[in-house]
Amino acid sequence: MKTNQIYKLVERLGELLKVDARQTGAEHGLLPVQLEVLHYLSSCNKYSDTPMAVTEYLGQTKGTVSQTIKTLEKKELVIKIADDHDKRISHIDVTPSGHKLLSQSIPTAMFARTCSNLSQPQQQEINAALQQLLVTFIKSNKMKSFGICQTCKYNHKNEDGSFYCNLVNAPLTDSEILLICREHENQSCD
Amino acid sequence: MKTNQIYKLVERLGELLKVDARQTGAEHGLLPVQLEVLHYLSSCNKYSDTPMAVTEYLGQTKGTVSQTIKTLEKKELVIKIADDHDKRISHIDVTPSGHKLLSQSIPTAMFARTCSNLSQPQQQEINAALQQLLVTFIKSNKMKSFGICQTCKYNHKNEDGSFYCNLVNAPLTDSEILLICREHENQSCD
DNA sequence: GGTTATTGGTTTCGAGTCGAAACGAATATT
DNA sequence: AATATTCGTTTCGACTCGAAACCAATAACC
Numbered sequence: 001m002k003t004n005q006i007y008k009l010v011e012r013l014g015e016l017l018k019v020d021a022r023q024t025g026a027e028h029g030l031l032p033v034q035l036e037v038l039h040y041l042s043s044c045n046k047y048s049d050t051p052m053a054v055t056e057y058l059g060q061t062k063g064t065v066s067q068t069i070k071t072l073e074k075k076e077l078v079i080k081i082a083d084d085h086d087k088r089i090s091h092i093d094v095t096p097s098g099h100k101l102l103s104q105s106i107p108t109a110m111f112a113r114t115c116s117n118l119s120q121p122q123q124q125e126i127n128a129a130l131q132q133l134l135v136t137f138i139k140s141n142k143m144k145s146f147g148i149c150q151t152c153k154y155n156h157k158n159e160d161g162s163f164y165c166n167l168v169n170a171p172l173t174d175s176e177i178l179l180i181c182r183e184h185e186n187q188s189c190d
Numbered sequence: 191m192k193t194n195q196i197y198k199l200v201e202r203l204g205e206l207l208k209v210d211a212r213q214t215g216a217e218h219g220l221l222p223v224q225l226e227v228l229h230y231l232s233s234c235n236k237y238s239d240t241p242m243a244v245t246e247y248l249g250q251t252k253g254t255v256s257q258t259i260k261t262l263e264k265k266e267l268v269i270k271i272a273d274d275h276d277k278r279i280s281h282i283d284v285t286p287s288g289h290k291l292l293s294q295s296i297p298t299a300m301f302a303r304t305c306s307n308l309s310q311p312q313q314q315e316i317n318a319a320l321q322q323l324l325v326t327f328i329k330s331n332k333m334k335s336f337g338i339c340q341t342c343k344y345n346h347k348n349e350d351g352s353f354y355c356n357l358v359n360a361p362l363t364d365s366e367i368l369l370i371c372r373e374h375e376n377q378s379c380d
Numbered sequence: 381g382g383t384t385a386t387t388g389g390t391t392t393c394g395a396g397t398c399g400a401a402a403c404g405a406a407t408a409t410t
Numbered sequence: 411a412a413t414a415t416t417c418g419t420t421t422c423g424a425c426t427c428g429a430a431a432c433c434a435a436t437a438a439c440c
Contacts, residue, residue, distance in 0.1 A: 001310075001313070002316075003302055005317055006301075006317050007296065007298075007301050009320040010204075010320065013200055013327070014204035014207050014208070015247075015248065015249070016328075016333070018204070019249035026428095031427090033396095033398095034396095036201070036205070050417080051419095057205075058209075059206075059209035063398080066418065066419055067396085067397080067419090086407070086416095087405080087406055088406050088407070089418085090417085106197065107197040108197075111193070111196075112193055114326050116193075118323075118326055123191070123196065124192065125319050126192075126319040126323050127192045127195055128319075129315050129319030130200065130203065130319065130320075134206075137206060140303045140307045141303060146202075212398090216399095241388075241389060241390095250427070251427070252388075253389090256390055257425085257427090258425095258426080260390090276435075278435050278436070279388060279389085279435095280388085382439100383440085384437100384438080384440095385438070386436080387435085389433085389435105390432080391430105393429090394427105394428100395426105395428095396425105397424105397425080398425080400421105400422085403420075403421100404420100406418105407417095410413075
């Protein structure tokens with residue numbers, strides 16, 4: 001059993017990534033968590049851009065998330081928009097300056113350097129291994145997967161090549177199926 | 191290039207591990223960072239159990255680390271011992287109750303569950319991939335590796351099977367070569 | 381040998397995270 | 411129409427974190 005070895009590796013990798021994120025975020029006056037939230041918001045769909053969704057994603061309390069978003073709003077990296085149908089809900093859009101900041105920050109400099117020193121097959125292997133670990137982690141602990149629609153069991157491919165979500169009963173565009181959804185469930189869920 | 195994909199995977203894995211660590215630590219009244227420091231201290235050698243070493247390991251400032259250690263000390267999970275030769279330096283030993291807490295906490299419940307759902311070859315693959323990513327990350331960014339003596343270029347195996355460190359000029363026991371050292375440098379460093 | 385760095389560590393300060401809990405408003409349920 | 415639930419904010423206290431000032435011990439230098 002390699003449990004302990006793998007644990008240590010993931011732990012250490014997480015620590016180094018945090019150091020990296022701290023450094024990267026500091027250049028724009030952001031803390032690691034704020035950068036993560038911004039990153040999430042930039043890559044999720046319209047059902048998943050609410051404070052509650054962020055709360056589930058980060059595993060924090062809604063009070064904490066509320067404050068994080070407030071500071072992102074103050075920096076004008078993000079803007080809150082009230083929902084049309086449910087007045088309790090607000091959607092959080094990333095502003096152009098938010099997108100600009102992200103494009104300069106992610107992937108981080110250290111991480112980009114790392115990948116540039118890995119061959120294509122090596123990247124392939126690492127990608128597959130991480131994917132497997134992540135999916136197993138989520139399944140084993142019955143957590144929400146927060147994957148993209150493309151890999152979701154509710155997503156259906158029509159004969160004409162277009163996509164349709166059987167959960168919200170609405171069509172999905174080619175770009176939408178690459179966004180993160182809070183209702184995502186893996187296809188191969190047995 | 192899988193840079194972005196791999197980045198997202200590591201980022202997400204790190205987040206989930208933090209959620210896990212928060213939950214695990216909370217059972218003993220510890221925060222994630224405090225648990226990490228305790229874990230590090232329990233697996234490093236006598237040259238690496240000082241506040242400064244922890245500072246380098248976590249990439250935080252010495253002031254922050256000083257406080258974290260102070261709270262661990264207050265909980266009697268750790269004890270500070272003055273160095274014999276240099277009165278500025280203090281060594282931090284994990285107490286029996288600290289070791290007990292760790293054995294109950296690491297690897298975390300979620301992580302153990304995850305690994306139990308992975309076959310032996312799968313674990314092997316994941317272990318190798320993570321190892322490669324970590325080593326490349328450290329090399330690419332010229333960071334301290336914090337590896338164990340067994341894999342260090344200063345470690346030398348004598349003919350009788352015993353070990354010797356060429357940096358501090360002292361023999362190493364079989365159990366010592368499995369501890370983390372702040373002066374560690376990978377053998378294959380070209 | 382005595383002055384001047386340098387190093388290990390602590391303390392203080394201010395900004396911000398974080399969970400817990402109380403709260404308000406909108407929507408669901410009954 | 412009354413009650414419960416949900417989304418979100420606010421407030422509080424404990425804690426992280428970096429920056430900077432500070433102290434004591436050691437090292438470097440002349």
